[in-house]
Amino acid sequence: MPAKKAARRSRKKAARTRRSRAGSARTTALPVPAGPIRNHGLPREDLLAMHRYLRLNRMVEDKLTALHRQGQVVGGLYSSLGQEAISVGTAYALEPTDLLAPMIRNIGSLLVRGVRPLDLFLQFLARYDAPTHGKDGTLHFGNVLKLSLIGPISVVGSLVPVMAGAALAARSRGENRVALTYVGDGATSTGYFHEGLNFAAALRLPLVLIVENNGYAYSTTTDRQFAVGSLAEKGPAYGCAAESIDGTDILAVHAATRRAMERGRRGEGPTLLECRAMRMKGHAQHDDMRYVPNKLLEAWKRLDPIDRFEAFLIKEGHATKDDLESVARAIAPELDDAATRAQESPLPEPGEALRGVYREPGYETPWWPAA
């Protein structure tokens, strides 16, 4: 580009930036055009397994939404619509012994890790047989021994140092396990993010930090949340590898996660992966997200991660349309059955509230076998 033209563009861009910083209209940017999905050598069985998890992720959330509308879900319900490729692509890239900690929109990660839809329904319906005996809801549970799974809390960003510590523990025992967790664009503003990522980088810990940039932190736009162009820019400041990838392309997510894992296993420290997608629903069920412009939703709807992956699978000859539809047909009755079982499952006895604050001999949650 001629120097004059470049200078003019740069001036225009600077003017735009000034306006957006000073003005009252806050925006989250439209998606950058997506490139074609490319396979990096995964066999068909992996591709189809990932597709099934994507579909399962969406259908479990649809079922939970239906249960919520019936008043069955006791507390909040958070959707990952539009972000499923991030949960499934990252979790599918891990080995079963790698450490995984989901955040609130990573139901797909749990499904990949082997958590049953029934367990999730029991959690949301606050039943005694839920992983937490009804003491907490949503995805707030884990099982380190059996599933290498660490449970989140509601405070966003908190898992960054926690998973750094989990990776540290594994390394000190000579186990070559990486630790993977998630933050949203909003949680990159927390002290947890900063301290945790710096700690992991300073100690060269094999942490894979997935930053789900889904455009909104509750109602707050990304330009109000941070002043960098891409959240991947935050990685180098910590001496940490970083990539920004299309979070609606499950194979791009999977490939980038694998690269990050390899860096970690080679002792090169943490990697920050910004996965760009859009939160297609409100912060939670109650939120009608009037604050999101329609044109943004329309633009992102064209990048639906499941539609894109299905088009890829058909185009590349891995599956027919009917094959893919049969996946959904097979999942539906399983979920109906699991939802019925959850609804028939008992609520906890009130006295359960007093139990398990401290280690009690003979008392364990069903998900935490005694050592």
Next chain:
Amino acid sequence: MTASRGATGRKGEAVTTTYLEAIRQGIWEEMEKDDSVFLLGEDIGVYGGAFKVTEGMLERFGASRVIDTPISETAIVGAAIGAALMGMRPVAEMQFIDFIACAFDPITNFAAKSRYRWGGGVPMVIRGPCGGGVHGGPFHSQNPEMYFVHTPGLKVVAPATAYDAKGLIKAAIRDDDPVIYLEHKYLYRRIKEELPKEDYLVPIGRAAVRREGSDLTILTYRAMLYPSLEAAEVLESERGVKTEVIDLRTLLPLDREAILGSARKTGKVLVVHEDTRTGGIAGEITAMINEEVFEHLDGPVLRVTAPDTPVPYSPPLEEFFLPNKDKILAAARKLNAY
């Protein structure tokens, strides 16, 4: 550096040990005994800790078990939680306990609630120097126990003697739940005693009777044990008031039996703490006594505490701030008059 320097003295000898050295020995012995115990904190390795509690440990146990960290209390505690969930037993140092405020969220929201919510036990110790009397000023003198005593899921201990300092740090490290271990920097090198050479623990949740008496009870902990004992001596020698002094040792969970038993016996209870007044443990103890043994009381439960101010820096200000023997005596005389 040899192991003998870290652990006990030569075989068969009881060794006079400072409060600080007792903490160090307790950690050292647990590290020798259990590979899952490791340390993390600021300046704890190469430098041996700001107060030298971890001196020699890097040389003995190596950099993977004695970890110098960035200045990141949130990350130190967060990482300790992650490691504890993995089955390790981290001991995190707060260089001064005042800085534990930076780690309030991981302690109270993550560590304290983890077992209750999903069974994820967090066998972690956070320890650090508390307390005034050394002119540390508002940010190097605080007693933050009640932030954590108010958090179900944590345990909070506060040793007063070298014996307890060692026995409680060892018990804290072996405990399956998160323990906040609050040592007093004024006692570090001022308190010493002969410690047994064999392995011992001080159970968490158990108070100790430091002096028996039948007329009046002083309930106290950590550095305030010493002016309380001096005051008890004066009360008995000058006024014939047989004063019982109980060292709480653990603040969460409180030793209800010891507290209520002594209140029943003497009918007059004075609670003494260096922590500030409003929301201090004295209020909780008073409520417990009112609820359980009111009919045994001969007078109101009184308290001697620091006033509700930050810890001031200048010596006359700090002296005014801290409880002492005379303040305890004044309250005890008032109580004794009932």
